[in-house]
Amino acid sequence: MEKVTEINTWADCAADLVAVAAGRKPADLVIRNTRLANVQSREVLDGWEVAVIAGRFAYVGPDAGHCIGDGTEVIDAKGRYLIPGLCDGHMHIESGMLTPAEFARAVAPHGTTTMFTDPHEIANVLGLRGVRLMHDEALMQPVNIYTQMPSCAPSAPGLETTGYEISAEDVAEAMTWPGIIGLGEMMNFPGVVNGDPQMLAEMAETMRAGKTVGGHYASPDRGPAFHAYAAGGPADDHEGTRESDSIDRARQGMRSMMRLGSAWYDVESQITAVTEKGLDPRNFILCTDDCHSGTLVNDGHMNRVLRHAIECGCDPMVALQMCTINTATHFGLERELGSIAPGRRADMILTSDLAALPIEQVFARGVMIAQEGRMLADCPHLDWPEDARQTVHLGKELTAADFGIEAPEGANSARVRVIGVVENQAPTEALIRELPVIDGLVEGEGGTCQIALVERHRATGGVVNAFVSGFNYEGRMAMASTVAHDSHHMIVVGTDRENMALAAMRLGEVGGGVTFYKDAEEQALVELPIAGLMSDSPAHEVAAKADRLVAAMAASGCRLNNAYMQHSLLALPVIPALRISDLGLVDVSTFQLTSLFAEEPA
Template sequence: MHATTTSFEKPKPWSTVAPLLVDVAMGRRPADLVVRNGRWVNVHSGEVIAGTDVAIVAGRVAYCGPDAGHAIGEKTQLVDAQGRYLVPGLCDGHMHVESGMVTVTEFCRAVIPHGTTTMFIDPHEIANVLGLEGVRLMHDEAMAQPINVFVQVPSCVPSAPGLENAGAELGPEEVEEALGWPNIIGLGEVMNFPGVILNDETMAGEISATMRAGKTVGGHYASPDLGRPFHGYVAGGPADDHEGTRAEDAIARVRQGMRAMLRLGSAWYDVASQIKAVTENGLDPRNFILCTDDSHSATIVEEGHMNRVVRHAIAQGLNPITAIQMATLNTAQHFGLERELGSITPGRLADLLIVSDLPSLAIDEVYARGVRLAQGGRLEADIPAYDYPERAKNTVRLGKRITAADFDIQAPEGTASVKARVIGVVENQAPTRALAAVLPVDGGIVAMDRDNDICQISLIERHQGTGSVINGFVSGFGYKQDCALASTVAHDSHHMIVVGTNKEDMAQAANRLGVVGGGIVMVSSGRELALVELPIAGLMSDARAEVVAEKAAALSAAMREMGCTLNNAYMQHSLLALVVIPELRISDLGIIDVTAFKKVDLFLPS
């Protein structure tokens, strides 16, 4: 296989083909494709208009009306919608491809049958490993796709300077350089909200560069404090936010002129609570956007992508057309692309879905740029695999062979027990709780407490090969057997996280990932239960999405076998080092109190 740079013909700008569109609309030239007898879901007017024909030429819509017979020629392809709904292709307003553990190409192959035709991706995961070069690799791959994949320049690499070290650093100069690339749509989520509030030079410089370029600044305000810090953050420039978890969060953002992005990912269930801002509080839905943020490959294959989010929003009582607007037109408007996509109207890219039932969003056919890519839930398009260069692989550098002793936590001298900080997992949400527990000491080493669901978490530095291991405690996984789960996906700095109840298993899991070049592995009593190899930056597989989904499903099954009942527990595992979301995390520098944004001691005063 070889890297492909242009698998599909790119549509010409509206300005270039406008005379052709006029000729087709007027009947002077035939369309390439005419979809007849559809029920047009018009997201501009909020109507469903029966008996509509859509004429398409050069990948764009030329005519929407009651009869496109005048646009039909001998070579025009005809599709009879048979009274089914014509829905704009769905847009994901904020997401990370790497969370699917596959490349951009494989992610597209997985989501196209589910109706996603536009994505706005923030590749800050690969940026934390490979820097600007990693962003460029994903940018170039995105441009080769048959659907629209726009890229945001990562804003926080590392996510919280002073609280962690990543494999690379990006600043205003790198951001300004990337803003000149052809497929860059704006600045990725600004996670360092204290930096914005304090007018940090790096944050202010990156935001200013983006504003000067006339592009959108993505937001990430993870604090529940809606007082002065929130107002300072909004004043700093971020235009949207997906970190809300309550109705009041969505209300506050929209009132301040932001777009509230409501996410339903594999482990984030934030739509139901926040959509009440519309369904119960009566806010104008135009400034609400649906997104996924992080979707596991197994979730996509088994449950769907943006269609899953839209269905979920409808199930919460939202009008179906309003839910579709939040996943199409609203998103396009937010990124300044209303004249390019987000609706089935003249001049726009011919991204449309033929849907047999609106509330359940039963998608029969998927078209992008006037070409049918999927039918009946199956991909029809032949999208070539995309190879990453060798320099994007072999990024896991442990510096030494890890042993069980590396996970020993020395207790203060002369103590029989200690009071320790414990990271508390919160199911279906990104925040954690800052817990405390009294733990026994055995031979000078602090022991875990499996009976009370307290096991060990360790972070192993994997970018520079320093051999550093940071140890702590975590609660919420419910492991009941000797086991360990290791992962080189550890948002956002992506060191290696190991969570386990048995130190020998933890060491075996860590060393296994060092050998395979990254991924996720579950080990129990010396036996490897599941392995997902992720050789690209230790984050993504070079295998097909279906293969990765199957391995990911085996991983989930192994976690359940060990006693874990959390919904999408692996996603929770991968976020335990995310030092920009409260309350307590682990980094390569130690235990981090994200509420106070400082490193703290593992032990508390007794």
């Protein structure tokens, strides 16, 4: 495995940078005969060359011959494009089902050399200690992984119960850690709008530290509430799904982060703000938000997003800026990364096509870490403590009776609220369905099946039951997952209560993950022993198990694109319209708990 250079500050190696650029000292690495994609000026410079020393660019110009000495490694690019390493502006490592080390190993061959990560998933399970574990492993990697301190655990106070809660004091402490770049997405937008003291204190601590506040305004309201949220300090937002969303954010001085994850397809509908409306592209950033291991292994990471933006009509150099220099500038790192320019970290990619973007060679800090899809550098692991692997506490043996929904006395049918899944989008619909009652219990039918949230942090034995539509499952089945954004209890979706109980108990047995049962037999299992969220197994092994899960879902009638990601977000009470929590059904339009049973229309 290649040994990647430790990060030297620009100041520490300025003398060497100057000496190499002037020709007084030989470079460590020179790459000749490139077509350099200069994202600073948005132009392709034929024949340009770069010289690297101490992991940073020293010379970037038409001829680096004067930088070559006896010990210099020289690479002839043979006219290929040299582009900056790709940056993901907003993402959650836990969504990949992988630890930071294994996530880095999975995405670096796709050209991602910088990530801005919000570990609020593990914060909900293990609190500040979990964030520190993620932060520490991130700093060990050969690529740049910056950590945003989670802001909202719980995401919606009073509407859910987490394993741990994040305080303003926790945020203040984290701002002193070396790898913290800012505050994670401020999901509690009603709290900001209403002047909640803790939300304002967290943002204030971040600003005092000179760092960036991440945004999350998941509401269509563009009235005073939207303007109040912008005034509170969030500097970006990734929750847009329409062209007008990206325009409105840019006009308020926020960066519009357009995401293409495993299940969120929000680039095509928003990038027209640049390609058709002509807005300044400097205020637009590409990101993934959530990508599971199957996507990473089979489809790619930020290279996938970049290609998609180009396919949507964006100029390749503009799209490249949106996942390099724009991202670095947003986080105050323009002088550190995001471009091929003197003094910056030597993170770069050689590719033979700027649009199709085959990732042929990847360099981080001046060392080739991947080639033709193969990782060459080591990705060190933390020794994750045992209590981080023992986080599923059910409190009792669950049976089919725990998943029964009693109907009003004497009813032959029941009018109920149903969570409606929307393909390729995070928001859900709030539906009303008339469902049959059999032996006193409400039963799903016609594409509507049961959903349950099982408490798993405090061993209360609590189960909340409701209904969900859109997965179109057939037969006697159940799928259970301890990945249940963001409080990460356990979500169980099924057509049969016995299978639901079996699936839930199986996850208690293995310490967390995702399982699929059909006719009382397990069809697929993805073990996620770390916090019930992540595996420290290699990405290709996790992806293979995830593929079996997807196949099991499809064999039971589910045809949704990346339905697992839809499943995992059904307990997130900060995205409209209807969600489930350990406290009941949540009407996100009013931020209040609501009854499962709907009243008859007037």
